[in-house]
Structures are given as structure tokens and as C-alpha cells.
Amino acid sequence: MSFRHLEAMQLEAERVRAAADFLDDYGRLCVHDLQQLESRTSRTTESGSMIGPVDDDQRWAIQADAASAFREAAQWALCFDPARARDLLDLAGSLFSQLGYSFGSYLRVLANRWVDLPVREFMRDLDGLASLYGLRERSADIVIPEPLNHPQQQAYLMLACIGSPVVADQLSNRLGQILESSPHREGVTPVGAQGTPIRRYWEIATALFQQQSGAAALVADHVAAMARSQAEAVELAMSNTHLWRNAASAVDVGNIDMAGIAAIGIGRFGGEAMRGALDEQMRLMGDRGRMLMEIALEFAESTPHDDY
Numbered sequence: 001m002s003f004r005h006l007e008a009m010q011l012e013a014e015r016v017r018a019a020a021d022f023l024d025d026y027g028r029l030c031v032h033d034l035q036q037l038e039s040r041t042s043r044t045t046e047s048g049s050m051i052g053p054v055d056d057d058q059r060w061a062i063q064a065d066a067a068s069a070f071r072e073a074a075q076w077a078l079c080f081d082p083a084r085a086r087d088l089l090d091l092a093g094s095l096f097s098q099l100g101y102s103f104g105s106y107l108r109v110l111a112n113r114w115v116d117l118p119v120r121e122f123m124r125d126l127d128g129l130a131s132l133y134g135l136r137e138r139s140a141d142i143v144i145p146e147p148l149n150h151p152q153q154q155a156y157l158m159l160a161c162i163g164s165p166v167v168a169d170q171l172s173n174r175l176g177q178i179l180e181s182s183p184h185r186e187g188v189t190p191v192g193a194q195g196t197p198i199r200r201y202w203e204i205a206t207a208l209f210q211q212q213s214g215a216a217a218l219v220a221d222h223v224a225a226m227a228r229s230q231a232e233a234v235e236l237a238m239s240n241t242h243l244w245r246n247a248a249s250a251v252d253v254g255n256i257d258m259a260g261i262a263a264i265g266i267g268r269f270g271g272e273a274m275r276g277a278l279d280e281q282m283r284l285m286g287d288r289g290r291m292l293m294e295i296a297l298e299f300a301e302s303t304p305h306d307d308y
Contacts, residue, residue: 003080005291006253010238010245016076019247023073024088030066031095037062060099067095071107071256076247078254079295082302085254086111100145102157110260112303114164122167125157126174133181151189154182155201162208163264172209179206192257194229204261208268216269220277223258223293224285230255231289255296262300271301 003013037059074088089111096104102125108117128144130136147153161167161175168175179202187198204222207215230252237251238244265274278297282290 005295006079015247020073020076023069027066027069030062034062063095067092075252075254078259078299082299101147102153105160106156109160109163119167119170122161129154129178135181151184151198152191155191155198158205162205175209179209193252196226208264211268216273216277219265220281223261224281226258227289227293230292234288258296259299262296263303266300
């Protein structure tokens, strides 16, 4: 697996595994704290009076901490244990989804848990997005989750919908209309760790959805651009050898966006077509960019696509 890539990038395998373990443990501790906090609502004091309701801000902070920890652990696990990475992505995705973030649905699709995602929730969010874009009138029955007002969450919603075969099939008309009408087709809002312009995500989502001739090559070209940007960030991070070698740098090695897009691409275009397109791009990459793409592709190919 990708441990060989980590070694080539001067990262010690045990440090990477330890980082994933620590973040996993911290996420589970946060979940335990959240459960303890929730249990307060059903307990009473010795005098018989009810303890006050759970503070919403406190609950949100703990749950967001847990979700972020599982997501970071998954990014490290991408490099050495795809099955564990999928489990961690599912944990993170479930917690983010409960907070109303479409990024959570994207993570669950990436974890290959799309069969558990109710189509009606995607329908609700797509209707909300259509109303934001002026494609349909606002009405009392349209509820727009607050996070969906942010362009980044809209991009992840589209990828999640297209990555779920059931949703992509049943809601194809809504998806097509939104993809063709969104202002983000020309947008520059940064998305993801590398601040990729949102127009790139929209082009990826459109290519994945339409599945036209040359679409796999177009998606691979965008993934390669992400890899080049990440490779530059890695080069800079490696200058601080202490933080880098101890897996304590702020720069990620496992890239959830690249891995997810590759996985969805395999599901949409087939493994041979997507792998061929990515291989063509990797032949043109420098060593570190190619390694980052290979880490993402190894995870994507490990996903049980028979279920897609």
C-alpha cells in the first residue's frame, strides 16, 4: 500500500499510524463527551429538579471537534489502510451531516455508505439550492440548512448526489438543472485544503454527471491540477523537517477530495477508463505529485465498486 509513498516523502510509517490513532481516539473521546452531555437532559439533581438543557453551542463544538478529528484520522489512514479510512470517513460524515453540512454526505458517499443516505434529504437540499439560485420560488415547505448557504457546501452536495447511484438516477433532472444554472460555473470561491476555485469542482461535477466522451480525461486533468497544488504545499512543509517527519505538519498527505473524485469517477466511467485517464496525467507529473495521485487512486480502487 501507500506506506512506500510516505517513506519516499520522508515520513515514518509508525509516526503516521500514531497520528491516525491519536486523532481516532480523540474523536471517540469527543463522542463520549457528547453522549455524557446529552444524558444530562434525563438526569435530575438530588433535590429532584431537572438539570438545565444542553447548551447548543457546546453540543455543536464537541460534535464538530469529533467530526474533524475523524476526518483528519481518515486522511492519514488513506495512506495505509483503506478499510479503516472508509470507517473513519463514515463516522466523520455522519457527524457532519447531523450538523447540516453536505460535506458529511460527501464523506459518506466516499466511504461507500451511500445506500444508507435517504433520497428525500438530498431532494430537500437540492430544492433548497434551486431556490437559492432562483430556479424555483421560495415557499414554506422549502427548508434550507444554514450551511448550504456556503458555496463550498453546495459543491460537496453536488459531488455527493452524483456519487450516489440511487440519487443520481432518481434526481437527475434536478441535478442537471442546477449544474447548468449555477453561478459557480465561473466562480473563484476557494474550496478544500488547497483553496481550489469552485469552478473546478463544478466542472468536475458536470463531467461526472453527463458522462460524455472525454469526460474521464477532463476529470483526471482537474485531479492532476489539485495534485500539483498539493505537491507544492508538501514541498514547503518539508522544509520544517521536525514537524514533517513527525507527521505534525499542517499539510495533509491523504487528499479526501482527490480520492473521492477518483472513486466517483471509477463508479461513473468504470475502472479501466478512469485509471487510464489518471495514468496519463501521472506520466506528466513530478515525483511528489504522482505519489499523491497514487495514494488517492489506491484508495479509490479499493472501494467495492460493485455496489456502485
